Amino acid sequence: MIKKILSILMLISLLIVFSLASFEALENSNSFSKDFYIENTYKHTGSKNLVTGIYLDYRLFDSIFEASILLVSVTGIIFMSKRDDEVL
Amino acid sequence: MKPSHILASVCRVLFPFILIFGFYIIIHGHLSPGGGFQGGAILATAFLTTYFMNFKKITDLNFLIKIEKIFFLIILLIAMFSLITKGEVFTSFLSTNSELKPIFLITLNFFIGIKVASGLISIIATFIEEGRN
Secondary structure: OHHHHHHHHHHHHHHHHHHHHHHHHHHOOOOHHHHHHHHHHHHHHOOOOHHHHHHHHHOHHHHHHHHHHHHHHHHHHHHHHOOHHHOO | OOOOHHHHHHHHHHHHHHHHHHHHHHHOOOOOOOOHHHHHHHHHHHHHOHHHHOOOOOOOHHHHHHHHHHHHHHHHHHHHOHHHHOOOOOOOOOOOOOOOHHHHHHHHHHHHHHHHHHHHHHHHHHHHHHHHO
16 A cells, blocks of 8 residues: 555656756757757758758768677577577 | 367468558558557568467577667668768768658668567567467
């Protein structure tokens, strides 16, 4: 019973803090980078989809490591699931 | 799970359409929502449906892992190629004024899509093999 009350109190306080923070962010937001990408992405990268323009041109360094994370996780899963004499 | 003829026939009909949809998402990544990662996931689901058609199907894991490794190296090389043309790494290797800039996005999306698809297929195949034993 006490655990349930505590967890409900925790969830309510999380909700209050999160909503306060999001309203704060709405008031003090700065649209500089948004305007920059909307104006210049098609000129710089030739992509009509802003997301592709960002993750394959401006932030290509990040998406390469994002691709390498999948490679590492696949090798980890295969290494853990095989028995010792069957490892590739 | 018991094999069902209805499920197998429906999967046989759906399989080419899911493949076409995945390649469409990958190739049109620079024009519409989607891209390499999402299209690769759709291709992986297309190969997941082959397990409903043929229950004894075993995918060759060595081949998939080899494809994934080689394609990751190709992605790295394409990304590093701008060091020669522009003098800086990890950007497009075509100049900012050229009209052919989407070619860079299409090739990178294609390689990322095939890489993600082979990785997810090998994960699915490993889990199904483990569940069977």
